[in-house]
Amino acid sequence: MTTTPGTDAPLPARGADWTTDELVIARIARDFSGEVVATGATVHSYLAARLAKALHAPELAIVGGSLAGFDCPVTPQIPGDEFVAGHLAPAPLDWLEQWDLITADRFRIVLGPAQIDRHGNCNISVLGDWSRPTVQMIGSRGIPDDAARLSELSYHVVRHSTKTFVERVDFVCGPGFGAERRRLGMTTGLPRRVVSDLGVFGFDPAGEHMVIESLHPGVSFEHCRQRTGFAWPEPAGPIPVTAPPTEAELRCLREVVDPHGVRLAATGQATPELLATLYAAERRAIAEAQAKGPVP
Amino acid sequence: MPNKVMALADAVGTLTDGDHIAFGGGGLVRKPLAAVTEVACSHLSDLGLIAFLGGPDVDILVGLDKVRSVHFGYVGLDDLGLAPNFRRAREQDGLEAVEATEFMVLAGLDAAIKGVPFLPTRSGLGTDLLSLPTSPFKVFPCPLTGTDLVAVPALRPDVAFLHVNEADPTGNAFIHGDAFADHLLARAARKVFLTAERIVERPASKGTFISRLWVTGVCEVPGGTGFTSNFPDRPLDRAAAAEYAANAGDQDWLRNFVKDGRSTP
Known part of the structure; x- marks a missing residue:
């Protein structure tokens, strides 16, 4: 597993039963807590915010689909979540209010x-x-x-x-x-x-x-x-x-937060088959969210 | 009651060369691409664009050589990558650019709305933004505390195009979902044209309200956001957006894309 000094040997892609992507997401998630907006500018850090909410910090407010949904429930991630966020969250967030939350330091973003x-x-x-x-x-x-x-x-x-x-x-x-x-x-x-x-x-x-x-x-x-x-x-x-990621982090990430594998597409590991699956899941999730409406 | 319903071509017909235009929406979301197409196919030139979060709107008009300068907080195609024409124009053609931040674009619009020459902010302190050759921002000592602040000059577009879900014929309108800077653009711009998914007698009171007192004209353009999304009416056309991202850097392809009406419904 270790790299040889003096060479540029590739990174180990995974541990015994986890990948580097999963490790990174779980590690970033551990830093999120408190009654603040939690979000990420990268796919992994955004998934981390949602993992934190699902696992140890239910008080976090997740903003999804740009600002289409404020206080989104954690649903299986799809490539574009604007419509799911818009349908399931109580309201969109106004951009001016977003800056007020940032000024008040009630906002955690991983850039x-x-x-x-x-x-x-x-x-x-x-x-x-x-x-x-x-x-x-x-x-x-x-x-x-x-x-x-x-x-x-x-x-x-x-x-x-x-x-x-x-x-x-x-x-x-x-x-x-x-x-x-x-x-x-x-x-x-x-x-x-x-x-x-x-x-x-x-x-x-x-x-x-x-x-x-x-x-x-x-x-x-x-x-x-x-x-x-x-x-x-x-x-x-x-x-x-x-x-390394814990059993609970891995299970939650794989089964609740990102069951479709958006994390793989984010780092260029997606096959055409995976992309087709992701976009089909996206269409299905939008239709389901539309039928369901905001979570009370 | 005034009836402001008009054809999109007539709205664009009121513009003149050198106008500063702002399009609503952000990135690949609710971009008024029908209006962009109308401008792209017009004889207008030398335009200034004001882009809070620019996307294919900025990229199409820059790619078709309609643009003299871009004042922006962001230009890109969201998860589909960089904007190919904006990129080429900046890297190779010396496109004039004023780089701001997201908040500075909002603050500039707000200064225009409030009728003051600038608004103060701390945005930009400590960064390279304030020393750019085209920077209109000025550091000054706060008259109350003496600490450094940044003056963001008022930003008043000559015209704004906003796509709304529902409007009535007088211009009262609602945007569902993320409104981005549209409610500020409506108040700051000298002329405001709405492209509406639907014109109805009584729009459902939902989302962000745009008052008719700000609105110059209303055009009914279902699907007026082209391949970008318009919550909750139309999701992003992923295949078309990906095709754009892959090909639009080729100006011949882009010219045909616009000419053939593929950038509009």
């Missing part, structure tokens, strides 16, 4: 940066120079808004690589630690945690940089070092291993 650097700066806007980018992505969206309001920010990076964990982001959408934050006296949007397919990472506020909290089972420090575009401090001792 999905294209780049994150050792200081916790993150980027979803452009790669290269902004004026003539090599890749125009989607724009800053709500990240600068979240960073100026929420107490802390967490991240999910789908593929840990030297392209995603970089020395310096090409464009700062969300400010990490550093001189600019100190100058502004900015206390909001503090980088809190990053989960990738290799490990779980936190931040040392004194040193203002990212640290390894744990590596997933089978991932060596050497492997993580090679896949990271900035230098990690030499580990002082053995690096903790991320706790």
Whole structure:
């Protein structure tokens, strides 16, 4: 299961009876709790919010299908859940109220940066120079808004690589630690945690940089070092291993939250057969939700 | 009572070159693609787009060279990826862009609505947004506390196109599901045209209300969101959306797609 130092051997796809996707979703889910909106900008982190609600944090308010449904019940995930959220939730959420909830810090979102650097700066806007980018992505969206309001920010990076964990982001959408934050006296949007397919990472506020909290089972420090575009401090001792998903987490994820396998489509593992199954499930779920109406 | 029912072509006929247009909806949800198609097939040029959450609306008009500048918080095709024409125009053609955030677009519209030159926000502090060459945002010291704030200038579209589920002939209308920034666009824009799934005498009171006092004209266009979704009337046409995402970067394909009416019902 371990990778050989000095090689770029592929990640173990799964443990004895779980996959990396399942581990990542379960790990992110453990951080959600409280009477707040819980959501994720990546498929895995969105599934994690729903897993948390189904398992240990029923008080969470799930917002689904963009803002089509506020306080959605946890139903089997389908690729596009706008109609299910719209039919089953008590009401849509107004975008202005969403920003009020964010300002009041009653909102937890796990963001999905294209780049994150050792200081916790993150980027979803452009790669290269902004004026003539090599890749125009989607724009800053709500990240600068979240960073100026929420107490802390967490991240999910789908593929840990030297392209995603970089020395310096090409464009700062969300400010990490550093001189600019100190100058502004900015206390909001503090980088809190990053989960990738290799490990779980936190931040040392004194040193203002990212640290390894744990590596997933089978991932060596050497492997993580090679896949990271900035230098990690030499580990002082053995690096903790991320706790694998529990039996209860796996069962809930596979049977309640994502029985159709949307998590596989999100990481490019879907076969045409799986996609056909997912879209059929989507059509069926929309028809059922329409007939059923809001859950009291 | 005023009767504002009109043909979509006549609504688009009131626009002039260089107008700033805002389309309602967000990403692949409730985009007024019939109106986008009408604009795309017109002689209009040099348009400015104001996009809270831009999708195929921005991508089609940029791809057909109708657009001078885009003021945006997001442009993309949601889970189907990046917007191919917007991407090419920014990477290769030097399309003028004003990058804002989601909240800054809402704040700019709200400033226009409230009749003030700007609204203050903390959005953008500490980021690279404020130092962009086209940034209209200005950092200033709060007159009460002295801390840094960001002034977001008022944003007033010349015209807004919104797709609603039901409208009456005077322009009273309801949007079911996610309203995005449509209720702000209705109040901020100089002219507001609704494309309605249905025009009825008495719309059911449900969802987000758009008052006729903001509305210039109402066009009955069932399926006016094209392949994007319109809750609860029409789900996303997944096959058509995927076909768009895969092919629209080819301008000849896009031109035919619009000309053949495949971007509308």
